[in-house]
Amino acid sequence: MPAKRVRLLVMNTALGPLDYRVPEGMAVDYGSVVVAPLGPRQVTGIVWESERLPGTEVPDSKLRPLLDVLDVPPLQAELRRLIEWTSDYYIAPMASVARMVISSGGALRGPATMTEYRLTGGMPERMTPQRQAAIEALEGEQATIRELAGIAGVSEGVLRGLVNQGAMEPVEVDIDRPYTRARADFDQPQLSADQREVADRLVAAVEERKFAPILLDGVTGSGKTETYFEAVAAALAADRQVLVLLPEIALTEAFLTRFEGRFGAAPVTWHSSMKATERRRAWRAIASGEAQVVVGARSALFLPYRNLGLIVVDEAHEISFKQEDGVRYNARDIAVMRARFEGIPAVLASATPALESLHMADSGTYEKLVLPSRFGGAELPDIKLVDLTEEKPGSGAWIAPPLRAALQDRLEKGEQSLLFLNRRGYAPLTLCRHCGYRFKCPNCSAWLVEHRLSRRLACHHCGHETQPPEKCPECGEPDCLVACGPGVERIADEVREILPEARVAVATSDTLRTPEAAAQFVAAVENKLIDVIVGTQLVTKGFHFPELTLVGVIDADLGLEGGDLRAAERTYQQVAQVAGRAGRGEKPGEVLIQTRHPEAPVIAALEAGDRDAFYEAETEARRYAGAPPFGRWAAIIISSEDEKEAREAAQRLGDTRPRLDDVQVLGPAPAPLALLRGRYRYRLLLVARRSASLQAVIRDWLDKIDHPPGVRVGVDIDPYSFV
Known part of the structure; x- marks a missing residue:
C-alpha cells in the first residue's frame, strides 16, 4: 500500500472519503483504525483501499498528517468486503455499516482498568x-455510576451522594482480563444415529475450511443444538473462532448453561444489555482472537473476528434477525455472506425454516441436513383444534372449555402448561365506556396498551408511557375505563380465576x-415452581421443559390479520414452534x-402436522404473485x-418513479402506522423480477430528487415489516 498517503473511511455519514498523509515513522495498513484531524476536531477512520473507495484526489502538499494509530488489530480484508457488500445491497452509507464494527468506543483506546462502584453494606x-x-x-450490582443510575432509576447525583456517605465504594476493574478457555472434549455427548450422521457432515464442513451454506432442518426436540455443538468442538480443536447468533436475549442464559455443560466454560456474549466494560x-478479545x-444478537455479525471458522444462526427463521431501523439488514442473509467472504461454513438451524431458506435448499444453493425425529424416543405432541364458534369461552373470558x-387435568397430574398469545400487556385497547x-x-397512530402489572399505558412502537388516569380525559367521568381485548396479563388473570391454586x-x-430475569424464569420452571x-x-423457541405437557394457543388467527406477505408463514412458524414445547420429555x-x-390452510396444516403441504401451497402462492423468493421487493419510507x-x-417521489418492464412501483400511500415516533410516514413498494438491478434503479431514482431538510427517506431491501 502507499507509504505516504492513505484514504480513510470516516465514521461520519455526512463526510465522504478523506485522504491524509502518513507521518514519518508511523506504520499503517489497510484496515488500521486511526485518528485524523478534521478542522479543529478529530475523527476516527479506517484505512481503506483507494481503488475501492472513490474520492476526490487532493494534492500531496495539501494533505494533513494522521494523528494516531489506535491499539487494535487492523480490520481484515474479509470484514472490509462485508462492509462494502452490506452498504451496496441495503443501500446504506458505508460509514453506518462500519460503525457497527467499531461498536465499542472504549475498546479503541483508554486504560485497561476502569472504576466501577458497588454497595458497601453501610x-x-x-x-x-x-x-x-x-x-x-x-x-x-457492580457497574459505572451511569449504568447503576439506569438500573436503579435514580439520578447520578443520588449515587454520588451515597459514595460520599460511604454507602458505595469504588472498585478498580481489570477490563481486559482473559476468559476461561472452553474445551472441545469436556463432556462429549451420546448422539443418536441421525444426530451422528448430521454432526459428522458439519464437522467435515468445518475441517474443509471452505464456504458451505447449510440448512439444518430438524423437528422441535430433535437435538439440533447438541448436533451443531460437534461442529463447534471441531472449530475449537482447530483453534478457530465460532459465532452463534440467537434471536432473543432471553434465550441466552439457557443456551449458556447448555454450552458450559458441554465445553466446561461459558462463551463470550454480545448483546445490547452489556455494560461498557x-x-x-x-x-478486544474477539479482535485479538482470544475469544473462542x-x-x-444480530450485531455480533459485524465484530472483527481474528480467525473465524464457523457461523451458526439458531432459530434462523426468526423475524427478529431483521434490523428495522438504521441499516435495515437481515442477519440471516448477512451471516451467509460473511461466511462466503471468510470461506467457512454457515449453519442455519430451525424447526420451521423460512420459505426463502427452503427454496435455496431445494435449488441446491444450500445443503440441507435433516433431523426427522425427536431425541431419546420423545414423540411429537398430539394437536387438536378448538373451534371458537362452537366452543365459546363465555362472556369476558378467552379460554374455551376444552382448554x-x-x-385442570395437568394441574392435578403435577404437570406444567403453557398458554401462548402474541400480545403483551393486559389489553391492547383502553376506552371510556361513557x-x-x-x-x-401522542407520537404514533397506535393505541396505548394497558400493562396492569406495572400500572401503565404504553406504546409498543415508540416507548411512550403514562399512568392510567382516574377520570376520562375527554368527558371527565370517573371509574369509566374499560379494557378491550386480551393480552397475556389478562389471560394470566383468567387462569388464576379458573385455577386459584395454580x-x-x-x-x-x-x-x-x-x-438474569430469563435465567430466574428458567430455573423456576425447571424446579417445578x-x-x-x-x-x-418469546416462549415459542429454545426452551426445553420436560414436565411441560400442554400447550394452548389462545388465538391462532391473530397473526393472520393485516394482509402481510408472510402472515401465514409467520403464524405457522410461531404456532408450530410453541407446539414443540410440549412433550419434550418422557x-x-x-x-x-x-x-x-x-378451515384456513395454515390452521388445517397445523392440525394435520403437514408442514410440507403448507410450504408447497405457500410457495406456489408466492410464485404466482412474483413475491420473494421468486421476485424482489423493496420499500421506500x-x-x-x-x-x-x-x-x-x-408525491414528488411518486411522480418521478422509474418506468421499467421489470420493476413496478406501488404507492405512495400512508404507512399503516402513518405516525411513528412523531413523524408522519408514507410508503412506496417496489415489486421487481429477480433479473432487475433493483439497487441501481433505486439509487438512480433517489439521487435525482432533493428533499427539504426535514424529510427523511429510508430504503428497506427485502422488507419484513409493512407497518
Whole structure:
C-alpha cells in the first residue's frame, strides 16, 4: 500500500472519503483504525483501499498528517468486503455499516482498568426515598455510576451522594482480563444415529475450511443444538473462532448453561444489555482472537473476528434477525455472506425454516441436513383444534372449555402448561365506556396498551408511557375505563380465576428483559415452581421443559390479520414452534389451538402436522404473485414531522418513479402506522423480477430528487415489516 498517503473511511455519514498523509515513522495498513484531524476536531477512520473507495484526489502538499494509530488489530480484508457488500445491497452509507464494527468506543483506546462502584453494606447518615430505592435496587450490582443510575432509576447525583456517605465504594476493574478457555472434549455427548450422521457432515464442513451454506432442518426436540455443538468442538480443536447468533436475549442464559455443560466454560456474549466494560473486554478479545466462541444478537455479525471458522444462526427463521431501523439488514442473509467472504461454513438451524431458506435448499444453493425425529424416543405432541364458534369461552373470558379442562387435568397430574398469545400487556385497547374515548399514543397512530402489572399505558412502537388516569380525559367521568381485548396479563388473570391454586408466570419481553430475569424464569420452571406459563412469541423457541405437557394457543388467527406477505408463514412458524414445547420429555404432549377459522390452510396444516403441504401451497402462492423468493421487493419510507411536507415529498417521489418492464412501483400511500415516533410516514413498494438491478434503479431514482431538510427517506431491501 502507499507509504505516504492513505484514504480513510470516516465514521461520519455526512463526510465522504478523506485522504491524509502518513507521518514519518508511523506504520499503517489497510484496515488500521486511526485518528485524523478534521478542522479543529478529530475523527476516527479506517484505512481503506483507494481503488475501492472513490474520492476526490487532493494534492500531496495539501494533505494533513494522521494523528494516531489506535491499539487494535487492523480490520481484515474479509470484514472490509462485508462492509462494502452490506452498504451496496441495503443501500446504506458505508460509514453506518462500519460503525457497527467499531461498536465499542472504549475498546479503541483508554486504560485497561476502569472504576466501577458497588454497595458497601453501610448506610448514609441521612436516608432519602431515592437513596433507599437505590440501595434496594443495587444489591449485588457492580457497574459505572451511569449504568447503576439506569438500573436503579435514580439520578447520578443520588449515587454520588451515597459514595460520599460511604454507602458505595469504588472498585478498580481489570477490563481486559482473559476468559476461561472452553474445551472441545469436556463432556462429549451420546448422539443418536441421525444426530451422528448430521454432526459428522458439519464437522467435515468445518475441517474443509471452505464456504458451505447449510440448512439444518430438524423437528422441535430433535437435538439440533447438541448436533451443531460437534461442529463447534471441531472449530475449537482447530483453534478457530465460532459465532452463534440467537434471536432473543432471553434465550441466552439457557443456551449458556447448555454450552458450559458441554465445553466446561461459558462463551463470550454480545448483546445490547452489556455494560461498557463488558463490551470493551469482549470486543478486544474477539479482535485479538482470544475469544473462542461468541454468542450474540444480530450485531455480533459485524465484530472483527481474528480467525473465524464457523457461523451458526439458531432459530434462523426468526423475524427478529431483521434490523428495522438504521441499516435495515437481515442477519440471516448477512451471516451467509460473511461466511462466503471468510470461506467457512454457515449453519442455519430451525424447526420451521423460512420459505426463502427452503427454496435455496431445494435449488441446491444450500445443503440441507435433516433431523426427522425427536431425541431419546420423545414423540411429537398430539394437536387438536378448538373451534371458537362452537366452543365459546363465555362472556369476558378467552379460554374455551376444552382448554380449561386440559389445564385442570395437568394441574392435578403435577404437570406444567403453557398458554401462548402474541400480545403483551393486559389489553391492547383502553376506552371510556361513557363517551367512547380511546387512548392513543401522542407520537404514533397506535393505541396505548394497558400493562396492569406495572400500572401503565404504553406504546409498543415508540416507548411512550403514562399512568392510567382516574377520570376520562375527554368527558371527565370517573371509574369509566374499560379494557378491550386480551393480552397475556389478562389471560394470566383468567387462569388464576379458573385455577386459584395454580402458580402462574407471565413470560414476555417486559418480564424477561434481562438475561438474569430469563435465567430466574428458567430455573423456576425447571424446579417445578411454576404450573402455568402465559407468554408471547418469546416462549415459542429454545426452551426445553420436560414436565411441560400442554400447550394452548389462545388465538391462532391473530397473526393472520393485516394482509402481510408472510402472515401465514409467520403464524405457522410461531404456532408450530410453541407446539414443540410440549412433550419434550418422557410424558406425551398435547396442543390445543383455539381458532375461529379451522378451515384456513395454515390452521388445517397445523392440525394435520403437514408442514410440507403448507410450504408447497405457500410457495406456489408466492410464485404466482412474483413475491420473494421468486421476485424482489423493496420499500421506500418518506417521513417528516410535518404531515403536509411528508405527503408532498412522497408525491414528488411518486411522480418521478422509474418506468421499467421489470420493476413496478406501488404507492405512495400512508404507512399503516402513518405516525411513528412523531413523524408522519408514507410508503412506496417496489415489486421487481429477480433479473432487475433493483439497487441501481433505486439509487438512480433517489439521487435525482432533493428533499427539504426535514424529510427523511429510508430504503428497506427485502422488507419484513409493512407497518
